[in-house]
Amino acid sequence: MTPVLSPDALSALDRAGFSRRDFLKSSGALVVAFASAAVVDRYGTLLAQGINGTGSTQLDSWIAIGGDGTVTAYTGKCDFGQGLYTAQLQLVAEELAVPMSRVRLIQCDTSVTPDQGTTSGQQSHPANFNRTNLALAAATAREALVGLASRRLGVAASDLVARDGLVVSTVDPSRAVPYAELVGARRFDLQLDARATRKHPREWTVLGTSVPRVDMRDMVTGRFEFVHNVKVPGMLHGRVVRPPDIGATIAGVDEGSVRDLPGIVKVVVKGNFVGVVCEKPWQAVQAAERLAVNWTRGTPLASQSDLYRALRSQPARDTLLVDSGDVDAKLAAASTVLRSTYHHPYQMHGSIGTSCAVADVQADRATIWSATQSVYPTRNTSATLLGLRPENIRVIYTRGAGCYGINGADTVSYDAALLSQAVGRPVRVQLSRQDEMAWENYGNAFAIDQRVGLDQGGNIAVWDYEAWSAARGGRPGYNTPGNVVTGFLAGFNPAPFSPRTPAPAPNTPLNNGSNTAPSYIRGLVRNTSNGAGVVVSERVLSHRVLSPFFTGPLRAPERLQNTFAHECFMDEVAAHVKADPVEYRLRHLNHARLSGAIRAAAARANWQRRPSPRPDRRPSGTVSGRGIACVCYEGDNGYVAMVADVDVNQDTGLIHVTRLVVAQDSGPMSNPDGLRNQIEGGALQGMSRALGEEVTWDDRKVTSVDWRSYHTLPLGFAAPTVEIVLIDQPDVEACGSGETSITVVAAAIGNAVFDATGVRLREVPFTAERVLRAISESSKSEVRRAK
Amino acid sequence: MSILTLRVNGRSQDVDVDPATPLLYVLSDDLDLRGPKFGCGLGQCGACTVLLNGQATRSCLTPVSSVAQAKAEIITLEGLGSSGAPHPLQQAFIAEQAAQCGFCLSGVILTAKAFLDQNPRATDEQIQQALSGVLCRCFANVRMLAAIRRYVREARA
Numbered sequence: 038m039t040p041v042l043s044p045d046a047l048s049a050l051d052r053a054g055f056s057r058r059d060f061l062k063s064s065g066a067l068v069v070a071f072a073s074a075a076v077v078d079r080y081g082t083l084l085a086q087g088i089n090g091t092g093s094t095q096l097d098s099w100i101a102i103g104g105d106g107t108v109t110a111y112t113g114k115c116d117f118g119q120g121l122y123t124a125q126l127q128l129v130a131e132e133l134a135v136p137m138s139r140v141r142l143i144q145c146d147t148s149v150t151p152d153q154g155t156t157s158g159q160q161s162h163p164a165n166f167n168r169t170n171l172a173l174a175a176a177t178a179r180e181a182l183v184g185l186a187s188r189r190l191g192v193a194a195s196d197l198v199a200r201d202g203l204v205v206s207t208v209d210p211s212r213a214v215p216y217a218e219l220v221g222a223r224r225f226d227l228q229l230d231a232r233a234t235r236k237h238p239r240e241w242t243v244l245g246t247s248v249p250r251v252d253m254r255d256m257v258t259g260r261f262e263f264v265h266n267v268k269v270p271g272m273l274h275g276r277v278v279r280p281p282d283i284g285a286t287i288a289g290v291d292e293g294s295v296r297d298l299p300g301i302v303k304v305v306v307k308g309n310f311v312g313v314v315c316e317k318p319w320q321a322v323q324a325a326e327r328l329a330v331n332w333t334r335g336t337p338l339a340s341q342s343d344l345y346r347a348l349r350s351q352p353a354r355d356t357l358l359v360d361s362g363d364v365d366a367k368l369a370a371a372s373t374v375l376r377s378t379y380h381h382p383y384q385m386h387g388s389i390g391t392s393c394a395v396a397d398v399q400a401d402r403a404t405i406w407s408a409t410q411s412v413y414p415t416r417n418t419s420a421t422l423l424g425l426r427p428e429n430i431r432v433i434y435t436r437g438a439g440c441y442g443i444n445g446a447d448t449v450s451y452d453a454a455l456l457s458q459a460v461g462r463p464v465r466v467q468l469s470r471q472d473e474m475a476w477e478n479y480g481n482a483f484a485i486d487q488r489v490g491l492d493q494g495g496n497i498a499v500w501d502y503e504a505w506s507a508a509r510g511g512r513p514g515y516n517t518p519g520n521v522v523t524g525f526l527a528g529f530n531p532a533p534f535s536p537r538t539p540a541p542a543p544n545t546p547l548n549n550g551s552n553t554a555p556s557y558i559r560g561l562v563r564n565t566s567n568g569a570g571v572v573v574s575e576r577v578l579s580h581r582v583l584s585p586f587f588t589g590p591l592r593a594p595e596r597l598q599n600t601f602a603h604e605c606f607m608d609e610v611a612a613h614v615k616a617d618p619v620e621y622r623l624r625h626l627n628h629a630r631l632s633g634a635i636r637a638a639a640a641r642a643n644w645q646r647r648p649s650p651r652p653d654r655r656p657s658g659t660v661s662g663r664g665i666a667c668v669c670y671e672g673d674n675g676y677v678a679m680v681a682d683v684d685v686n687q688d689t690g691l692i693h694v695t696r697l698v699v700a701q702d703s704g705p706m707s708n709p710d711g712l713r714n715q716i717e718g719g720a721l722q723g724m725s726r727a728l729g730e731e732v733t734w735d736d737r738k739v740t741s742v743d744w745r746s747y748h749t750l751p752l753g754f755a756a757p758t759v760e761i762v763l764i765d766q767p768d769v770e771a772c773g774s775g776e777t778s779i780t781v782v783a784a785a786i787g788n789a790v791f792d793a794t795g796v797r798l799r800e801v802p803f804t805a806e807r808v809l810r811a812i813s814e815s816s817k818s819e820v821r822r823a824k
Numbered sequence: 825m826s827i828l829t830l831r832v833n834g835r836s837q838d839v840d841v842d843p844a845t846p847l848l849y850v851l852s853d854d855l856d857l858r859g860p861k862f863g864c865g866l867g868q869c870g871a872c873t874v875l876l877n878g879q880a881t882r883s884c885l886t887p888v889s890s891v892a893q894a895k896a897e898i899i900t901l902e903g904l905g906s907s908g909a910p911h912p913l914q915q916a917f918i919a920e921q922a923a924q925c926g927f928c929l930s931g932v933i934l935t936a937k938a939f940l941d942q943n944p945r946a947t948d949e950q951i952q953q954a955l956s957g958v959l960c961r962c963f964a965n966v967r968m969l970a971a972i973r974r975y976v977r978e979a980r981a
Binding site for chain 2: 120266387438755
């Protein structure tokens with residue numbers, strides 16, 4: 038087969054200064070006909086892109102048919118271990134009616150794939166598997182092929198069907214024409230057709246089935262190429278030297294301290310960014326350790342024990358998502374008012390492999406091999422950092438260790454780029470474990486106050502949510518390299534923080550993308566009810582304050598923290614009125630799919646209807662309980678309910694989760710086994726976050742910098758059984774599924790602990806020490822009540 | 825720098841390195857092997873695991889000179905089996921689709937392999953105990969343990 042590049046692609050590659058042969062070698066592309074270069078030229082850095090980028094309306098940006106009939110698809114949504122590569126192959130094979138073996142997929146390479154922004158927020162499935170982007174492109178291409186065949190064969194399109202790489206007459210199957218003859222190695226020259234018909238899930242034969250992951254064999258036999266394995270001729274090895282304290286700046290660097298080390302190429306200083314470049318990786322490790330840098334003292338940090346109080350006493354940016362205007366009056370009039378406060382710490386992504394990137398920066402152009410979730414944003418921010426034009430930078434996604442959000446992948450891409458620019462040769466950088474953990478963008482800490490007022494019947498008449506959370510930086514997006522540590526050290530500021538009090542009245546319909554609003558309120562703004570519940574007196578007020586640490590999206594960002602507070606509090610209210618937690622939730626919901634997930638989980642778990650805590654609980658020894666939690670993820674992007682069964686040792690404070698039952702409705706399922714894998718992993722990762730994970734610090738610096746000081750559950754822990762109910766919904770839009778199960782775990786476990794012990798845990802993580810303290814405080818308060 | 829001879833995946837290889845270099849860097853950088861990976865450099869996670877004379881060993885903490893002097897047989901994840909002919913334990917991981925990102929697999933598979941070679945009659949609980957120092961941050965635990973159980977079952981059959 039002869040590789041063919043379209044004229045547009047060739048000229049774009051030439052303009053960008055890339056060798057055609059290198060490109061073909063690296064991508065294996067047959068036909069590349071794409072419009073992204075034009076998008077770049079037209080808009081430059083001025084694009085105002087959302088999380089899903091600008092995409093492309095040109096069919097040739099997404100799908101190309103090779104001269105041999107091979108289909109090449111281009112996607113801007115990457116596989117970082119969630120199985121998306123295989124699922125997208127299935128999608129293209131299904132819509133275009135070709136075997137998967139005849140589809141090639143090229144993911145996230147700014148020289149050839151459309152700008153789909155960031156692969157995150159469980160947005161890939163909705164973005165590429167519905168009626169836009171890749172799915173629409175494949176459907177458009179199939180219909181275009183049928184149309185071309187109709188003209189070629191003189192047969193009505195309604196009498197033709199696409200099958201196995203051919204368009205065939207349904208009347209006379211001997212009349213058929215291969216795709217390659219219709220458009221092979223040529224452009225379609227078509228816009229995506231919003232009316233193109235997607236195959237209904239009931240017709241699927243490839244999509245919707247549990248096709249094994251195409252990368253699995255290479256992964257388990259050690260052949261898979263991670264970004265850590267990328268080798269470029271002439272490549273050197275870099276290592277960064279981060280400040281010892283938060284806020285420390287450089288007073289001096291003694292380059293002489295490493296001059297005699299073997300293999301040293303250069304010490305690089307740019308603002309407060311410091312790194313070394315050596316011939317070999319181990320030399321770089323030693324040089325970074327040896328390099329004498331004189332740092333100023335940093336900014337003293339407030340004590341960790343004071344975190345949640347401090348969140349409430351800083352200048353804040355206030356946001357009112359929902360306000361029915363009658364909350365204070367309704368609370369004053371309620372027969373009973375219940376209130377609780379929930380605390381959730383900073384947690385980290387803690388990738389199993391430290392972040393790594395390779396950059397080759399030359400005088401006027403650069404190539405960066407990066408595990409970033411955001412190749413186009415990384416291209417643009419790297420351009421800012423390096424002083425190059427974005428169109429002269431090519432960012433090639435290459436998988437790293439699982440990221441779970443913005444781990445160090447973006448920042449290490451900048452590290453490699455800065456060091457490569459300084460030495461004029463390709464440089465590979467892999468962070469140390471300590472640098473990864475001390476400087477990543479943590480998941481936000483939250484303090485959340487919840488109040489409800491009950492009516493005479495024990496139903497919730499008014500719900501009041503007020504939260505304080507801390508943030509700094511985040512995803513760099515297309516123009517804020519200072520949102521991660523390297524950009525900041527190199528002289529760029531994080532996105533500005535502007536306090537605002539009081540919050541303006543809500544004036545757009547509720548977007549519950551961060552699950553700030555509980556499921557049980559109506560969510561009425563501007564005559565639109567976007568809530569999932571029935572409570573009409575409602576207020577959702579958030580205060581965002583400045584964090585001393587960088588923060589950013591960590592799997593189920595904010596959704597997890599908020600859902601922990603909502604779902605534990607709902608359980609408290611149900612317990613107060615002695616209602617069954619499942620029944621009480623259903624009573625306050627007005628959402629068929631969420632209620633369906635709750636019923637499905639309860640049925641599979643053999644849920645016994647009764648109030649919590651269990652009536653027969655014992656005051657010591659090991660006791661068992663069950664708890665439920667649920668969420669409409671991001672308001673409308675996946676529906677999940679989980680029942681947790683736990684044993685609690687009341688003498689040691691240890692929680693043993695014995696079973697997790699998860700019912701999930703994500704719309705049509707592209708790959709049921711892949712979906713199960715995501716749900717299982719999310720459930721156990723959520724358990725680890727609920728039971729042990731917490732970023733710690735002293736008065737100067739983060740102290741949770743390895744796996745002894747940051748407590749993740751190891752592979753050997755006694756894992757619960759995870760039972761999954763997949764709710765089949767073929768007639769609705771595809772939702773996401775990567776972040777659903779993790780969102781409800783902490784609440785389900787906390788509620789189960791309450792059921793077992795009568796003790797409410799209101800602060801994550803539920804360490805043995807906290808459980809014992811809660812038990813002891815609860816027995817004291819029971820004694821006080823008895824007096 | 826000095827020339828050292830290593831026995832890696834059944835072949836003798838000469839490398840010219842600083843003898844204090846941890847074995848991991850030599851395998852990844854000098855010998856271009858992709859199996860063992862840098863996870864922490866502290867022996868806390870297992871991603872760098874190789875078999876040294878059949879023992880699961882953290883290559884990030886093992887000086888290359890000690891391995892060369894001992895003339896130890898080094899097996900990495902790619903030495904256990906090939907894509908075309910995976911080892912039965914690797915095959916069990918494929919059958920169970922027991923990974924997400926796959927970065928931790930050297931630690932999981934080679935630790936289990938070494939343990940089961942010496943304890944072919946191990947119980948589930950003992951296997952789990954043997955994996956207590958291995959981390960998978962995607963938490964593919966359920967599948968990984970199922971894959972190991974499948975391998976044990978098939979090996980005993």
